[in-house]
Amino acid sequence: MAETGGLRARLPDAWMRFAVRRPRLTLALWLALCAAALPGALRLEIDTSTDSVLDRSGPEWQTYQASQDEFGGDEMIVVAFSAERPYDAEVLKAVVEFGERASELEAIRRVDSVATVPVIRIDGDGILQLDPPLEGAPENSDDLGRYVAERLRGDRIAPRSLVSEDERTFAVNLLLNRGMEDEQARLLQTLHRLADPMGGLLSGVPVFRVAANERTQTEILSFAPWTALLIALFFTWMFRTVRVVAIGIAPGAVGSFILISAMGYLGAPLSITTMVLPSIILALGCAYSMHLLSAASQARASRNQDEARRHLEAALSKVTLPVSLSGLTTVIGFIAITAVRIEAVRSTGGFGALGVLVVTAVALSVIPASLSLRPLPTPPPRGLPWLRETLAPQIVRGVIRFRGPIILAWALFSVAVGFGAAQIRVETDATHWLPPGNPVRDHYESIRQSLSGISPMNIIIEAPVGESVLEGERIAAVQALALHLEALPEVGKTISIADPLGQIHAEMVADPSAPLPTQRNLIEQYIILLESVEPIQDLISFDRSQANILIRANDNGSAHLTELADTADLWWSQNAADQGTLRTTGIMYEFARAEDRIAYGQLQGLGGALFVISGLLLLIFRWPRLALFALAPNALPLLIIFGGLGLLGIPLDAGTVLIGALALGVAVDDTIHLSTTFYDRHRRGEAAPEALAGTLAEVLPAITATTVLIAGAFFVFGFSEFTITRNLGWLTGSIMILCLLADLTLLPALLLGLKARRSDRRPPRSAETLNTRPPAH
Numbered sequence: 001m002a003e004t005g006g007l008r009a010r011l012p013d014a015w016m017r018f019a020v021r022r023p024r025l026t027l028a029l030w031l032a033l034c035a036a037a038l039p040g041a042l043r044l045e046i047d048t049s050t051d052s053v054l055d056r057s058g059p060e061w062q063t064y065q066a067s068q069d070e071f072g073g074d075e076m077i078v079v080a081f082s083a084e085r086p087y088d089a090e091v092l093k094a095v096v097e098f099g100e101r102a103s104e105l106e107a108i109r110r111v112d113s114v115a116t117v118p119v120i121r122i123d124g125d126g127i128l129q130l131d132p133p134l135e136g137a138p139e140n141s142d143d144l145g146r147y148v149a150e151r152l153r154g155d156r157i158a159p160r161s162l163v164s165e166d167e168r169t170f171a172v173n174l175l176l177n178r179g180m181e182d183e184q185a186r187l188l189q190t191l192h193r194l195a196d197p198m199g200g201l202l203s204g205v206p207v208f209r210v211a212a213n214e215r216t217q218t219e220i221l222s223f224a225p226w227t228a229l230l231i232a233l234f235f236t237w238m239f240r241t242v243r244v245v246a247i248g249i250a251p252g253a254v255g256s257f258i259l260i261s262a263m264g265y266l267g268a269p270l271s272i273t274t275m276v277l278p279s280i281i282l283a284l285g286c287a288y289s290m291h292l293l294s295a296a297s298q299a300r301a302s303r304n305q306d307e308a309r310r311h312l313e314a315a316l317s318k319v320t321l322p323v324s325l326s327g328l329t330t331v332i333g334f335i336a337i338t339a340v341r342i343e344a345v346r347s348t349g350g351f352g353a354l355g356v357l358v359v360t361a362v363a364l365s366v367i368p369a370s371l372s373l374r375p376l377p378t379p380p381p382r383g384l385p386w387l388r389e390t391l392a393p394q395i396v397r398g399v400i401r402f403r404g405p406i407i408l409a410w411a412l413f414s415v416a417v418g419f420g421a422a423q424i425r426v427e428t429d430a431t432h433w434l435p436p437g438n439p440v441r442d443h444y445e446s447i448r449q450s451l452s453g454i455s456p457m458n459i460i461i462e463a464p465v466g467e468s469v470l471e472g473e474r475i476a477a478v479q480a481l482a483l484h485l486e487a488l489p490e491v492g493k494t495i496s497i498a499d500p501l502g503q504i505h506a507e508m509v510a511d512p513s514a515p516l517p518t519q520r521n522l523i524e525q526y527i528i529l530l531e532s533v534e535p536i537q538d539l540i541s542f543d544r545s546q547a548n549i550l551i552r553a554n555d556n557g558s559a560h561l562t563e564l565a566d567t568a569d570l571w572w573s574q575n576a577a578d579q580g581t582l583r584t585t586g587i588m589y590e591f592a593r594a595e596d597r598i599a600y601g602q603l604q605g606l607g608g609a610l611f612v613i614s615g616l617l618l619l620i621f622r623w624p625r626l627a628l629f630a631l632a633p634n635a636l637p638l639l640i641i642f643g644g645l646g647l648l649g650i651p652l653d654a655g656t657v658l659i660g661a662l663a664l665g666v667a668v669d670d671t672i673h674l675s676t677t678f679y680d681r682h683r684r685g686e687a688a689p690e691a692l693a694g695t696l697a698e699v700l701p702a703i704t705a706t707t708v709l710i711a712g713a714f715f716v717f718g719f720s721e722f723t724i725t726r727n728l729g730w731l732t733g734s735i736m737i738l739c740l741l742a743d744l745t746l747l748p749a750l751l752l753g754l755k756a757r758r759s760d761r762r763p764p765r766s767a768e769t770l771n772t773r774p775p776a777h
Helices: 002-021 023-043 059-071 089-102 141-152 181-198 205-239 242-265 274-296 305-337 343-373 384-401 403-423 439-450 472-486 498-508 520-530 534-538 558-575 587-621 624-648 656-683 688-717 723-751
Strands: 076-082 108-112 119-122 128-131 169-176 201-203 455-462 491-495 546-553 581-585
Touching (some): 002 305, 023 242, 059 581, 076 089, 089 141, 089 169, 169 181, 201 439, 242 343, 274 343, 274 688, 305 656, 403 624, 455 587, 472 520, 498 520, 558 587, 587 624, 624 656, 656 688, 656 723
Antiparallel strands (some): 076 201
């Protein structure tokens, strides 16, 4: 084991030494690789569709596809027209005009409104009439409203679907053709040109999809440059020379470029989930550069090139292993993201891990090679003397004096806040991705309040094999379930085949309160009479084996939508299990299912990452207490953040849940630098206080700067208009700061309690540290 440990420690050191001794060859190889990567980068496509996060691997997705084949696509755009008074003639005329023009568009398969959807009624001559309310309406404005109101009286389908309860808002529901997702942006532009002059408001899943796509593309083009500018300014302030700034930024830039190239070669687009990777890789590269440049600034100067390179090697060898291990733990954090089986999320984890491996390799070779070509002393970073000579000793004195209270304070605070972790909820609501005041969100809220929600869900009832859903008892069960669901506060409207059947039967028997027919033959006759009404096709399959309950949900939260599906399943199993099988589907249900799968998968991935990183720390130090102490400053801040979210009632969504595994992998960077340096000094016989003082003096400048860099990169995302991205940025950046605070208070307090094992004590050695390991105990 000792020999293996030595090999693990020597590999990054050998990589660095090769770059120092063969700088031109090293840089030439990386330039050649970048040149080879250029075609891949040019092939990269940008696909910011929110559909990329859908889970297409399970049977639920197949159910959704089958339901669309049977009942038609469920995506629609709601266009609402409102006035101050009920049945306003101008609004009704706008409904007619807009509907006629929209029906000419290729992407729209059907237009539902009071101008197109028939009302079932029996006229004075006893003849069944299936005409829309506006058909045959008088042109006189005063009579028009009264005419439509009379035709809609007692209708079971129009309320809250085509007309609001206060009768002031009318909807034109545009049902879209399948496979037209790429055309939805142009479609919405056309619809806005038609509806805006008439005062129409647009909402629907396609509206949110297009808004998300457009916003994501804008942020992809802005976040990476802003991150690069922030890092460049920081390096310029720290090192004051253009040469060192260029060297420091190079690893992140090369790593991001090769990452983009790999995605291009493999045909993986830059998506709504992978858009954060270039900025993160850029920040990580610069963080690793900071450690190497800080170490290089301590190398002794020499006019002799060979001697200068030896001094450079000796200085850099102090940080090559910690930098490598930092990269490895970050890779583990990204790999944990791949626990979700959704392809877009797996791509984020997989390509993120690849980018970190590349940027680590670049940092450990390009920086040494660049400094070796011109072995001039690197300017010491600004603030280094103050951090090393003033702050580091103050931290050591404070930790020695208040060691017990520091540990107790962290423990009590973690326990107190940690109780909130048990209360944390996992929920994603796409309607809240945009802030209040954004027209897309405001129009959605207006339509939801006046009509009903725009989130479609479908409850599919399938009769037993060989039977029909038109049996009286089965139709009654469908109606009872629909009414049960519509009574829930999160449901705005339900429509089932029982609605037109009940209405035509009530008209036929001249009794508005008549119950549903129970005779199979009579129900079949009614269906034949209604076959000319196109919306009926959305409610019952051609072979009469399936019925579809259409739901328009008021609450778009993923947890509420899945609970709604569970409620329907429970009701059916308790009241109508012998009438067939029930399945929930629909585009919003698929989004809810995918979002929850992402969230719960990441929580599982976080557990896996904690386990793997714990094993890695144990493998590095071969000292269980030290491995445990090194993990604590990273695990406790996560517990505090998650607990705080639980206590404040802030749910984890598909974006913020990524902070766990990702932050753990990144934040452990500082811990590794502190722990490995302390471990090396302690093994050489230094007492714990002395080892701690030397450790902080050596690594405090670099870990402070890297935390500022990485936290700053995440805080850039905090300025996103997308709530999901903004929360990810602010929370992850905050965890970075909190982890640094734990590294500078809790970790030193814990390390002071370590006593070197007898077999670990040995005389001081050269600056080339950690190339061997003590025997395992």
